[in-house]
Amino acid sequence: MNTPFFKQLTILGVGLIGGSVALALKQAGQVSQVTGAGRNLNTLAEAIKLGAIDQATTMEEAVSTADVVVLATPVGQFPRIMQAIVPHLKPDAVITDVGSTKSDVAAAAREHMGKHLPRFVPAHPIAGAEKSGVSAARADLFLGKHVVLTPLPETSPDAIDIVERLWQTCGAKVSQMTPLMHDQVFAAVSHLPHLLAFALVAELDNRSNAEQLFGYAAGGFRDFTRIAASSPEMWRDISLANKQPLLKELKAYQDQIAYLAAILEQGDGVALEMLFQRASIARNNWNKSSGN
Amino acid sequence: MNTPFFKQLTILGVGLIGGSVALALKQAGQVSQVTGAGRNLNTLAEAIKLGAIDQATTMEEAVSTADVVVLATPVGQFPRIMQAIVPHLKPDAVITDVGSTKSDVAAAAREHMGKHLPRFVPAHPIAGAEKSGVSAARADLFLGKHVVLTPLPETSPDAIDIVERLWQTCGAKVSQMTPLMHDQVFAAVSHLPHLLAFALVAELDNRSNAEQLFGYAAGGFRDFTRIAASSPEMWRDISLANKQPLLKELKAYQDQIAYLAAILEQGDGVALEMLFQRASIARNNWNKSSGN
Incomplete structure (x- = not known):
């Protein structure tokens, strides 16, 4: 040896x-x-x-x-x-x-x-x-x-x-x-999804019919919210440490949700399907390339 | 028999x-x-x-x-x-x-x-x-x-x-x-998470550095976005069929994200940790009770 x-x-x-x-x-x-x-x-x-x-x-x-x-x-x-x-x-x-x-x-x-x-x-x-x-x-x-x-x-x-x-x-x-590039990349692909999952579960848990809602939640909810079970202290620290890139990601996501709500409000099935299809294709390609 | x-x-x-x-x-x-x-x-x-x-x-x-x-x-x-x-x-x-x-x-x-x-x-x-x-x-x-x-x-x-x-x-x-109650419950625990996952992946895929971002995405991203690989046609139809309850859910979620962005902007670590903790506890309890 x-x-x-x-x-x-x-x-x-x-x-x-x-x-x-x-x-x-x-x-x-x-x-x-x-x-x-x-x-x-x-x-x-x-x-x-x-x-x-x-x-x-x-x-x-x-x-x-x-x-x-x-x-x-x-x-x-x-x-x-x-x-x-x-x-x-x-x-x-x-x-x-x-x-x-x-x-x-x-x-x-x-x-x-x-x-x-x-x-x-x-x-x-x-x-x-x-x-x-x-x-x-x-x-x-x-x-x-x-x-x-x-x-x-x-x-x-x-x-x-x-x-x-x-x-x-x-x-x-x-x-x-660079440290900044790192923090920008992970704000997008890791920190933002964590905050979005925390936000959804906290929002539902705050409702008067939370028990009913969680009672009917199934596999899609399970996967989407798995990271909402992560350590609150650790994610508080990550959020504060990466505040500016994360705020920028939250803003971009808010704009995307506003767009999605607008095309849904208009009943624009073509635009909805285009957005879903873009996501579905990208997610399936990522799945193949990453082995995840 | x-x-x-x-x-x-x-x-x-x-x-x-x-x-x-x-x-x-x-x-x-x-x-x-x-x-x-x-x-x-x-x-x-x-x-x-x-x-x-x-x-x-x-x-x-x-x-x-x-x-x-x-x-x-x-x-x-x-x-x-x-x-x-x-x-x-x-x-x-x-x-x-x-x-x-x-x-x-x-x-x-x-x-x-x-x-x-x-x-x-x-x-x-x-x-x-x-x-x-x-x-x-x-x-x-x-x-x-x-x-x-x-x-x-x-x-x-x-x-x-x-x-x-x-x-x-x-x-x-x-x-x-009732049909309406059903559609409201599933707008919250199924349809909204699907739209949120589609929205994130479509938004990232639309960026000039999409390849780099997806290249560093890992386990948290994988779980959060799994439902973004779902059928675009099916989810277009579900979204349109359940438009009003889903718009209400999108609005509630937009408010929650705006709140989250505000406390992050203020650097309010206590409020961030409270929100994350509420989510983490609820998600862990759900996990135990649902067997998911």
């Missing part, structure tokens, strides 16, 4: 994503030692038991020997964690994250990473929203999934290469965008 | 729904003979091969000996079919349908069923939107599913009993509403 590429990996926040990164690199034989840190000691004990991490310690100690540090806590904790770890990082350590929004993470890094800023590579793996916690971690979670890197102008090319290699070793398809 | 309750059943339009009704009653040993009729001879031949129907003939002949007639063609064909079959029906034949909208079917029945109106029981089985065609028919399609009967004031109680028995024999949970 070849020598593992990654010597000392440190995961801060060992949940579904952090745990799965560790398991994937271990299964590939590409990491020598994984150290975990986080606020919940039970989680860390479980992560050791599951073989995701080899040991657990404090954040400061965990990063002091790390070649690569993965920030996998909720994004809201990043500024505080960056401040805490910066004094303890090795000079050439590479730091990356797994947050769902990137402009805010880039801004936090610029503010708090100090001389380590060129070694910080913001990243977003597109996987695993339904479950959470290290008990759901899997070595194949990222297999065939997208991971978007959003390096800054200052980011060092060799740090980008190392993070790209980490995700490729996990089986992911790695691409790059 | 007991004598089957249903002697001569006739299915007009032997697709997924019509074929599944026939298979379910046959499997329960509760129908002596099933005759099918429809425009597509290949479909009828396949339905015979699959054992859904025993024989196929013209609509007029098929209904002339029927005790129960099930209209299972697209709703748009109902007026023409009602006119065609009324002169051939036995005096005490019971007629029912499987259309997704009920006020329009009730109106068509009132206009075209003549002296047979009291024997016509409008019905809507809530099942099987994803696939279509008799090849997808299954005896257990309606097991545990809702079927809503929407009798008119004129409808004879014993005709209602017979249709209720038919669906209970298929394993369905049968309830009753």
Whole structure:
């Protein structure tokens, strides 16, 4: 067996994503030692038991020997964690994250990473929203999934290469965008649908006949609203962090619904069928091309 | 084995729904003979091969000996079919349908069923939107599913009993509403979500970077937009047939989205989390209670 590429990996926040990164690199034989840190000691004990991490310690100690540090806590904790770890990082350590929004993470890094800023590579793996916690971690979670890197102008090319290699070793398809482009794309294809699903369920739940309505809801409703069961706290943070692109998406969608209501009001069956057909064809094509 | 309750059943339009009704009653040993009729001879031949129907003939002949007639063609064909079959029906034949909208079917029945109106029981089985065609028919399609009967004031109680028995024999949970109440409930929990999903996919597909957007769409998008792959023609007809309740739902949803955009614009994290939490709790409770 070849020598593992990654010597000392440190995961801060060992949940579904952090745990799965560790398991994937271990299964590939590409990491020598994984150290975990986080606020919940039970989680860390479980992560050791599951073989995701080899040991657990404090954040400061965990990063002091790390070649690569993965920030996998909720994004809201990043500024505080960056401040805490910066004094303890090795000079050439590479730091990356797994947050769902990137402009805010880039801004936090610029503010708090100090001389380590060129070694910080913001990243977003597109996987695993339904479950959470290290008990759901899997070595194949990222297999065939997208991971978007959003390096800054200052980011060092060799740090980008190392993070790209980490995700490729996990089986992911790695691409790059600017943080803003990333946030605009995911406002459209992820954040907007979540808000729309939350909005529908909350609106129906607020009615006097909510019980009757939910009683007759079936398969279409089930799929459409599945993401409305997502974490309210996480989606509050994502919404606020990605406020401007998301407001722009909401506006575009409001315009589309206003158009749809207008052609329905006019009884314009041709226009309705054209809109439905455009959607149906695009959705069927996406289904074939994405394997989703 | 007991004598089957249903002697001569006739299915007009032997697709997924019509074929599944026939298979379910046959499997329960509760129908002596099933005759099918429809425009597509290949479909009828396949339905015979699959054992859904025993024989196929013209609509007029098929209904002339029927005790129960099930209209299972697209709703748009109902007026023409009602006119065609009324002169051939036995005096005490019971007629029912499987259309997704009920006020329009009730109106068509009132206009075209003549002296047979009291024997016509409008019905809507809530099942099987994803696939279509008799090849997808299954005896257990309606097991545990809702079927809503929407009798008119004129409808004879014993005709209602017979249709209720038919669906209970298929394993369905049968309830009753007025046609208008039915259309209002399904505007909210079925028709609105379909229109919202069509609208999102059509809007994204219309952008210059559509390919990039769809390229990064993942699991949440997949579930949210699955119903956007539905039949454009069918949903054009449903939308037009249920125009007023659906316009009311679109308006309520537009108000909700405007509220959501306003609290996001204000950066009101508390209000955002409250809305998301209300939705998340309702969706999780529904999931548990519905088994969906």
